[in-house]
Amino acid sequence: xxxxxxxxxxxxxxxxxxxxxxxxxxxAGPAHAAPELLDRIVAVVDDQVILWSELNFxxxxxxxxxxxxxxxxxxxxxxxxxxxxxxxxxERVLVIKARRDSIxxxxxxxxxxxxxxxxxxxxRLSPEEFEQMLERSGLSERQLKARYRKDIRNELLSSQxxxxxxxxxxxxHRDVETFRESYDGVLPPRVFLSQINIKPKPEETVLSQAxxxxxxxxxxxxxxxxxxxxxxxxxxxxxxxxAGGDLGCFGPGTLLPEVEQAAAVLKPGETSxxxxxxxxxxxxxxxxxxxxxxxxSHVLARAPVTPGDKERARxxxxxxxxxxLDGEDFxxxxxxxxxxxxxxxxxxxxQSFSKDEIPPFLKRYVDRLSLGGVSEPFFLDDGGHILxxxxxxxxIENILREERMQGTVSLIxxxxxxxxxxxNRLSGEYVWQDTGDAP
Numbered sequence: 001x002x003x004x005x006x007x008x009x010x011x012x013x014x015x016x017x018x019x020x021x022x023x024x025x026x027x028a029g030p031a032h033a034a035p036e037l038l039d040r041i042v043a044v045v046d047d048q049v050i051l052w053s054e055l056n057f058x059x060x061x062x063x064x065x066x067x068x069x070x071x072x073x074x075x076x077x078x079x080x081x082x083x084x085x086x087x088x089x090x091e092r093v094l095v096i097k098a099r100r101d102s103i104x105x106x107x108x109x110x111x112x113x114x115x116x117x118x119x120x121x122x123x124r125l126s127p128e129e130f131e132q133m134l135e136r137s138g139l140s141e142r143q144l145k146a147r148y149r150k151d152i153r154n155e156l157l158s159s160q161x162x163x164x165x166x167x168x169x170x171x172x173h174r175d176v177e178t179f180r181e182s183y184d185g186v187l188p189p190r191v192f193l194s195q196i197n198i199k200p201k202p203e204e205t206v207l208s209q210a211x212x213x214x215x216x217x218x219x220x221x222x223x224x225x226x227x228x229x230x231x232x233x234x235x236x237x238x239x240x241x242x243a244g245g246d247l248g249c250f251g252p253g254t255l256l257p258e259v260e261q262a263a264a265v266l267k268p269g270e271t272s273x274x275x276x277x278x279x280x281x282x283x284x285x286x287x288x289x290x291x292x293x294x295x296x297s298h299v300l301a302r303a304p305v306t307p308g309d310k311e312r313a314r315x316x317x318x319x320x321x322x323x324x325l326d327g328e329d330f331x332x333x334x335x336x337x338x339x340x341x342x343x344x345x346x347x348x349x350x351q352s353f354s355k356d357e358i359p360p361f362l363k364r365y366v367d368r369l370s371l372g373g374v375s376e377p378f379f380l381d382d383g384g385h386i387l388x389x390x391x392x393x394x395x396i397e398n399i400l401r402e403e404r405m406q407g408t409v410s411l412i413x414x415x416x417x418x419x420x421x422x423x424n425r426l427s428g429e430y431v432w433q434d435t436g437d438a439p
Contacts, residue, residue, distance in 0.1 A: 039138075043085055044423040045092040050085065053138070054147075055426075058084050085426050090413050095154045097416050098161040105156045113152045114145060119292040120252070165412075166405040171397045179396050183371045189355050190399050191366065192390040194330055194348035196320055197340040199278065199383035200313040202303045207276075210303035214274045214281035217299050221271060227285050230299055236280070237300040245297035249290060259284060263296045278305055278383075313384045317377035321386050324374050330388045339383060348388070362387075 043050040059081050125133065134141060179188075201207070217234050221227060228244025235241040252260065259282060262272040266286035274281045280303035288295040320337060324330045331347025338344040353359070358366050365375045365387060372391035377384050 040425075042424075042426050043089055044421065044425070045089055046096050046420040046422075048092050048096070050088050050092065055081060055085055055088065057147075058088065082426060085424065089422060089424065090417075091154065091158065093413050093416050093420070093422075094161065094409065095157050096420060097412060098157040101161065103157055103160050103164075105153055105160070109156060110149060110152050113156075114148055117148055117152075118145065122251075122292045162405060162409060165408050166401045169401040169404040169408075171400045171404075175400055176393055176396045179400060180371065180391065185370045187355055187367065187369060187389065188371055188399065190352060190402065191355060191358070192352045192395045192398070193350050193366070194334060194388045194390055195340065195343055195350045196317065196330075196334045196338045196348055196386050197343070197383050198313045198316050198320075198337065198385075199339040200305045200309040202305055202309055206303050210280045210301040211274065213301035214283060214299070217301070218274065218283055221283070227271065227297060227299075231297060234301075235299040236302040237298070240298065240300075245285070245299055246287075247296045247298055249288070249293045249295040251293050258282075259296075259298065260294070263294045276303075280304070310379070310384075314377050314379075317384050317386050321374050321377065324386075324388065330374070349390075350387075 040052045041049045042052050042055050059077070122130065134144065139147070202210075213234070213236075217230055220234075221230055228246075231241055231243075231245030235245055237245070240246055247255065247259075250260070254260070256277045256279070258275050258277045262275045262282070262284045263286050266272060266284065268286055268288055270286055272282075272284040274283060276282075279300060281301045283299045285297045286294060287297055316337070320333050324333060331349075334348025335344055338348060343350050353362075361380070365378050366389070369375060369387075369389050371389055373389050375385075375387040377386055379385070
């Protein structure tokens with residue numbers, strides 16, 4: 001059986017990440033043979049073409065996703081480029097198959113995804129940085145959007161075909177039990193993780209004092225005190241108090257999530273109720289809404305977290321882990337105790353990863369687990385965590401359906417490749433035929 005192409009995993013990665021990595025030109029330049037080729041066709045797949053620029057777009061993203069810190073030599077780049085081109089050909093084969101199976105994607109879905117991608121880019125880059133990115137890429141904004149649109153459409157076509165194939169896979173109770181027996185004591189090839197997140201919180205006396213301070217500020221604001229003056233007089237954020245509490249303009253993921261969420265529901269000029277974060281209590285004022293950005297100010301009454309607060313959070317996580325290992329339902333514990341509202345309401349359900357693609361910051365905690373295992377407590381920027389490798393019936397059925405679907409996809413690609421025209425033009429002789437130059 002032909003192996004499942006790595007590109008089918010790559011295909012689902014963030015288009016935004018692809019763009020930023022590619023535009024950064026992490027290792028472009030001297031490693032490539034002279035003269036420099038700006039663009040050419042490197043493969044023809046039925047009625048579609050793959051361009052040199054698209055291939056290198058993916059190549060840069062691929063090296064970055066692996067976290068490489070060294071500059072690969074020319075042979076490594078060429079080897080990876082050749083493999084990626086085969087993967088991209090497989091992607092196009094699957095997209096063509098989806099089209100021939102009359103799978104249709106609503107244009108509004110593509111537009112919605114495209115607009116979201118562009119908003120995310122503009123939220124993270126200044127206008128000057130965006131123009132520099134376009135200049136380095138050799139693309140206009142219109143061309144960048146066209147490339148995104150094609151990628152999004154292909155991704156949606158592929159995803160819908162794969163969903164249809166997964167739905168057709170039949171999994172029995174015996175299949176689930178056999179899977180459990182096969183991975184008893186070891187990590188399965190794909191892991192579905194649930195989490196409980198506990199954020200360290202100050203003691204009640206500290207919180208109460210901060211709450212009293214911020215409530216006094218709120219009352220002064222209601223009585224007519226100017227917000228900027230209130231920040232200068234009362235805010236305990238030394239970085240913004242002198243500037244009237246000005247936080248500047250920010251896109252998603254820039255500030256503390258509680259601050260961003262509070263600002264997002266305000267109208268310009270409105271102020272929030274007191275908002276509790278890891279720093280203390282805030283009152284947020286929305287100053288302005290821009291495309292993809294919010295501009296806000298705040299007043300802060302500090303309630304700092306101490307090492308003792310962190311230790312209390314760790315002890316709670318230890319207790320919850322023990323209760324889960326003693327047989328209590330992890331999903332119920334997550335719903336009751338987790339401080340992450342998005343995952344808590346789903347019983348802690350968080351992320352799934354192929355075993356060989358677990359992010360480095362999680363790998364050290366997950367690698368030592370087995371099916372059904374619960375990690376020791378650990379801390380990240382957003383607080384303490386314990387993770388469970390889910391082993392419930394529905395999760396294992398999903399794993400088995402995906403495994404079987406992957407095999408079906410590989411067979412479809414192998415068979416359909418024989419039915420359409422495929423021309424791989426990456427080899428050196430094509431370079432000079434296309435450009436008219438001599439090597």
